[in-house]
Amino acid sequence: xxxxxxxxxxxxxxxxxxxxxxxxxxxxxxxxxxxxxxxxxxxxxxxxxxxxxxxxxxxxxxxxxxxxxxxxxxxxxxxxxxxxxxxxxxxxxxxxxxxxxxxxxxxxxxxxxxxxxxxxxxxxxxxxxxxxxxxxxxxxxxxxxxxxxxxxxxxxxxxxxxxxxxxxxxxxxxxxxxxxxxxxxxxxxxxxxxxxxxxxxxxxxxxxx
Amino acid sequence: xxxxxxxxxxxxxxxxxxxxxxxxxxxxxxxxxxxxxxxxxxxxxxxxxxxxxxxxxxxxxxxxxxxxxxxxxxxxxxxxxxxxxxxxxxxxxxxxxxxxxxxxxxxxxxxxxxxxxxxxxxxxxxxxxxxxxxxxxxxxxxxxxxxxxxxxxxxxxxxxxxxxxxxxxxxxxxxxxxxxxxxxxxxxxxxxxxx
Numbered sequence: 187x188x189x190x191x192x193x194x195x196x197x198x199x200x201x202x203x204x205x206x207x208x209x210x211x212x213x214x215x216x217x218x219x220x221x222x223x224x225x226x227x228x229x230x231x232x233x234x235x236x237x238x239x240x241x242x243x244x245x246x247x248x249x250x251x252x253x254x255x256x257x258x259x260x261x262x263x264x265x266x267x268x269x270x271x272x273x274x275x276x277x278x279x280x281x282x283x284x285x286x287x288x289x290x291x292x293x294x295x296x297x298x299x300x301x302x303x304x305x306x307x308x309x310x311x312x313x314x315x316x317x318x319x320x321x322x323x324x325x326x327x328x329x330x331x332x333x334x335x336x337x338x339x340x341x342x343x344x345x346x347x348x349x350x351x352x353x354x355x356x357x358x359x360x361x362x363x364x365x366x367x368x369x370x371x372x373x374x375x376x377x378x379x380x381x382x383x384x385x386x387x388x389x390x391x392x393x394x395x
Numbered sequence: 396x397x398x399x400x401x402x403x404x405x406x407x408x409x410x411x412x413x414x415x416x417x418x419x420x421x422x423x424x425x426x427x428x429x430x431x432x433x434x435x436x437x438x439x440x441x442x443x444x445x446x447x448x449x450x451x452x453x454x455x456x457x458x459x460x461x462x463x464x465x466x467x468x469x470x471x472x473x474x475x476x477x478x479x480x481x482x483x484x485x486x487x488x489x490x491x492x493x494x495x496x497x498x499x500x501x502x503x504x505x506x507x508x509x510x511x512x513x514x515x516x517x518x519x520x521x522x523x524x525x526x527x528x529x530x531x532x533x534x535x536x537x538x539x540x541x542x543x544x545x546x547x548x549x550x551x552x553x554x555x556x557x558x559x560x561x562x563x564x565x566x567x568x569x570x571x572x573x574x575x576x577x578x579x580x581x582x583x584x585x586x587x588x589x590x
């Protein structure tokens with residue numbers, strides 16, 4: 187009966203917060219640029235999700251290791267340098283092993299640097315927590331991001347191309363709904379997913395004055 | 396000829412290749428700051444200035460990197476240039492134009508992590524622009540972003556005042572619906588200008 191006590195463990199809470207309660211995209215609305223720009227194919231979404239998860243975990247761990255050495259005044263620049271180092275690693279890895287995905291993602295791989303989630307986790311969590319928790323936190327947030335990306339891209343790819351992961355799923359008579367491969371489709375799908383998840387988890391925002 | 400090309404690029408980046416509504420860049424600050432038209436306008440102006448200045452500085456640096464055959468480091472170099480430029484602009488405005496600083500000084504640090512600044516620098520690399528084209532492209536992109544954030548803020552202000560939004564869509568989620576409709580309208584500009 188050990189597993190019942192699981193939910194009182196700190197790492198379980200961190201995991202749950204990252205994936206569900208404070209989901210980076212749906213609840214905190216961070217990292218939208220890449221979430222919408224690359225999600226017209228499921229394949230791209232998976233590659234981007236894994237890349238971002240790696241960058242969050244690696245940069246949070248590094249920031250946390252150096253947290254006693256980084257002077258508070260220059261911490262932003264320090265984050266930037268750490269994050270861009272890992273982003274360059276992801277970019278070179280994709281170019282070396284998955285050139286087709288790398289060309290399709292284009293400049294958006296480089297834009298992982300300015301993905302607010304990475305910076306946000308470094309500033310909000312990694313700078314004041316020990317390394318083992320930052321790894322869990324980075325993984326949880328990265329997975330929360332990846333799940334939403336896959337959800338958005340499965341809707342968009344099926345509607346826009348009639349395919350899922352490159353396999354035909356819609357009947358031959360299906361007319362491709364090209365709009366969903368473009369920007370407006372992304373916005374509408376994300377709005378609907380945010381609406382659904384917020385209603386399910388009852389995490390409402392107040393209406394602004 | 397050259398003048399026509401510059402005009403083409405600026406109109407193109409403003410309408411048919413709008414950074415915010417077609418390429419979906421700079422969303423974090425677009426959604427966070429579009430709660431009032433006044434703030435949106437200040438943020439837009441700040442972004443336009445920083446985009447233009449950083450792209451103009453990054454272009455010669457990229458040529459140097461190309462000469463020394465280290466283009467794979469361009470990401471790291473660009474982001475450091477951007478962070479440094481933003482810091483310098485912030486200090487200069489604080490010293491010489493204190494009134495201006497009060498109205499949009501708080502947005503300046505946020506700009507470092509705005510994707511549009513880095514994206515402009517990455518795009519001119521991909522497209523092999525010369526110096527003048529880079530300057531026109533970055534200025535137009537900034538203006539296009541300003542247009543988008545001001546329009547979004549205007550609609551949001553009105554929507555919040557007059558309509559009863561479903562609970563789950565309140566706050567930032569309704570901004571996506573508005574952005575979707577704006578983006579739909581901007582697709583209508585396809586073909587105007589070329590970049």
